[in-house]
Amino acid sequence: MLQTALRFSHTLLKEVTQEGNIVVDATMGNGNDTAFLAELVGSTGYVYAFDVQEQALINTEKKLTELGLRDQVGLFKQGHETIDVTVPKETSLTAAIFNLGYLPKSDKEIITKPDTTKKALDALLPRLSPKGRIVIVVYYGHIGGEAELTLVQEFCQQLPQEDYSVLTYQFINQKNNPPILFCIEKK
Template identity: 65%
Template sequence: MLQTALHYSHTLLKEILQPGDIAVDATMGNGFDTLFMAELVGKTGHVYSFDVQEQALNTTQEKLLEADLSTRAHLYLQGHETIGMILPRETPIKAAVFNLGYLPKSDKSIITLPTTTKIAMDEILLRLAPRGRLILVAYYGHVGGVEELTMVRDYCERLPQEQFSVLNYQFINQKNQPPILFCIERKKN
């Protein structure tokens, strides 16, 4: 059976994340990606997670504590556009993931935005390790979602193929705007 975009994002992360790696959850949300990556990076790796909503931070913190993984992640109550202020440029990010849209079961007026998402993508790509992956799952069935999806698609299409491979994964015969996954992989230097 074909995987949903969300499940496929975890497959793409599992293929590359190893103990000792550094990962970024640019949109912490309900903490599932942070928890998943914290398991993969092991005791010697680390996950940096960002969200603008306290609810996201609290839910993620609870998941990490329950799994006894809280020492493997730093949670930031701030937007992903601040990644460049938190992580030094020399930080080799092996994987980063975004779930673009809004926090499920919360205020749907608080959404990710094309301008801040682009800043975050720029900062991650500056730090992305060879064979590292930046994964974006775009949920676009809300006001502002199509604009962000368009920005991500255009951004990905303009990346030089000499440096990056870009995958676009989507279901094209489903109703209700199923999420679309983009995976940017830095080629080996």
């Protein structure tokens, strides 16, 4: 069966991430991706996880502690637009994940935004290691979602093919705006 965008995002991350790697979860939410990445990098790796909502940090901390994965994760109550000043310039990142949109069953007013998403992407690219991947899953059915989808699409399309491979993954016959996945891989 074809993988959902969410499942495919994990497949793409798993293919490149190993024990000891340094990675980023740009939109922590309830910590599902944070926990997945923390498991992949193990106790010798490190996950930078960002969210602007206090509740996201509380939920994620609880999840990580229960799973015994807390030690290898830095939880930052900061927008991902601060990656440039939070992740040292010389850091070599193997992977990063974004789930853009709002946190289900939470305040639908707190959404990711095009300008801050772009800032985060601009900061991640120079830190990405060769063969490293940035996976962006865009939920765009809400107000403001289309603008963010446009930003991500345009950002991805202008990347030079000599330096990056970029793919998009999308179910094109589904109702209710299923998420669209983008993956940027550095050559």
